[in-house]
Amino acid sequence: MLISEFARQAGISTDTVRFYVRKGLLKPEQSVKGGANPYQIFSEDHLDTARIIKLAQSLGFTLREIADLGEEYASAGMSLDRRLEIMRSQCDRFDAKAKQINAVRQYMRCKIAWMENGEKGPEPRFGNTACG
Amino acid sequence: MLISEFARQAGISTDTVRFYVRKGLLKPEQSVKGGANPYQIFSEDHLDTARIIKLAQSLGFTLREIADLGEEYASAGMSLDRRLEIMRSQCDRFDAKAKQINAVRQYMRCKIAWMENGEKGPEPRFGNTACG
DNA sequence: GTTGACCTTGGACCTTGGTCTAGGGTTATA
DNA sequence: TATAACCCTAGACCAAGGTCCAAGGTCAAC
Numbered sequence: 001m002l003i004s005e006f007a008r009q010a011g012i013s014t015d016t017v018r019f020y021v022r023k024g025l026l027k028p029e030q031s032v033k034g035g036a037n038p039y040q041i042f043s044e045d046h047l048d049t050a051r052i053i054k055l056a057q058s059l060g061f062t063l064r065e066i067a068d069l070g071e072e073y074a075s076a077g078m079s080l081d082r083r084l085e086i087m088r089s090q091c092d093r094f095d096a097k098a099k100q101i102n103a104v105r106q107y108m109r110c111k112i113a114w115m116e117n118g119e120k121g122p123e124p125r126f127g128n129t130a131c132g
Numbered sequence: 133m134l135i136s137e138f139a140r141q142a143g144i145s146t147d148t149v150r151f152y153v154r155k156g157l158l159k160p161e162q163s164v165k166g167g168a169n170p171y172q173i174f175s176e177d178h179l180d181t182a183r184i185i186k187l188a189q190s191l192g193f194t195l196r197e198i199a200d201l202g203e204e205y206a207s208a209g210m211s212l213d214r215r216l217e218i219m220r221s222q223c224d225r226f227d228a229k230a231k232q233i234n235a236v237r238q239y240m241r242c243k244i245a246w247m248e249n250g251e252k253g254p255e256p257r258f259g260n261t262a263c264g
Numbered sequence: 265g266t267t268g269a270c271c272t273t274g275g276a277c278c279t280t281g282g283t284c285t286a287g288g289g290t291t292a293t294a
Numbered sequence: 295t296a297t298a299a300c301c302c303t304a305g306a307c308c309a310a311g312g313t314c315c316a317a318g319g320t321c322a323a324c
Binding site for chain 1: 176180183187188190191192212215216219220222223226227230232233234235236237239240241243244247248250251257258
């Protein structure tokens with residue numbers, strides 16, 4: 001599909017799509033159409049990538065990190081083992097993120113319980129992970 | 133404590149602390165010292181706030197969102213019920229974030245399994261949450 | 265062959281989240 | 295009472311992540 005259709009389906013602007021292409025986050029095919037400035041062709045795979053970019057971004061990864069992470073997509077010539085290694089280390093980063101967020105959630109649940117209980121005793125602090 | 137000590141303990145620069153104060157994320161007390169430009173006094177509570185700001189930020193919340201979320205800290209005059217309500221809605225936002233990240237983790241684990249299995253069958257897509 | 269809807273590049277501009285510098289006041293210690 | 299080591303404000307500057315034209319090429323349909 002062409003850029004505007006892709007942008008529509010991905011829920012981002014064509015400007016942003018071009019920005020991502022410049023940054024190496026998306027690597028569209030080149031169409032034979034368009035003469036000296038060939039049109040860019042996007043696929044379902046690219047839509048998948050766009051979804052992950054949006055999510056990773058909303059989780060606080062920078063575009064630079066996402067692009068590095070997206071090496072996966074530039075991995076056509078890599079061995080399966082190498083690609084697996086990359087995927088596993090990416091996975092680790094998301095796991096670390098999950099740990100962070102769960103720490104915050106635990107703290108908040110803990111604080112809510114303290115409030116529900118009439119704010120008796122010391123206010124839970126984020127420092128103490130063990131607040132139950 | 134004064135700003136430089138606070139900044140040191142919080143692991144951020146004094147410039148950033150002042151920036152956060154301007155943005156309403158931190159609300160230090162005013163010292164009697166300092167004449168026309170009174171010194172700012174920070175407490176353990178503020179350190180706790182700083183820790184949460186850093187974490188929330190690393191999870192992709194904007195400072196604006198964190199400040200709104202931090203209404204809690206400006207809640208001295210609010211009823212317990214109102215504060216509980218705010219805390220619960222904050223908690224919901226973190227829960228939503230946790231769901232997002234778990235979706236990504238599931239996708240990645242799924243993809244790794246597919247690769248470990250020799251990339252047989254269709255490549256898992258992020259769209260399909262059910263990929264086991 | 266012209267009209268409208270696309271596409272391209274290039275560069276200016278905006279917001280967010282800081283960082284840095286200048287200029288000046290305050291405090292503690294000697 | 296002078297000096298170092300703080301504190302304050304105000305404003306310029308920076309990088310990231312976009313956003314918004316302008317100028318021009320292409321395509322499909324009439």
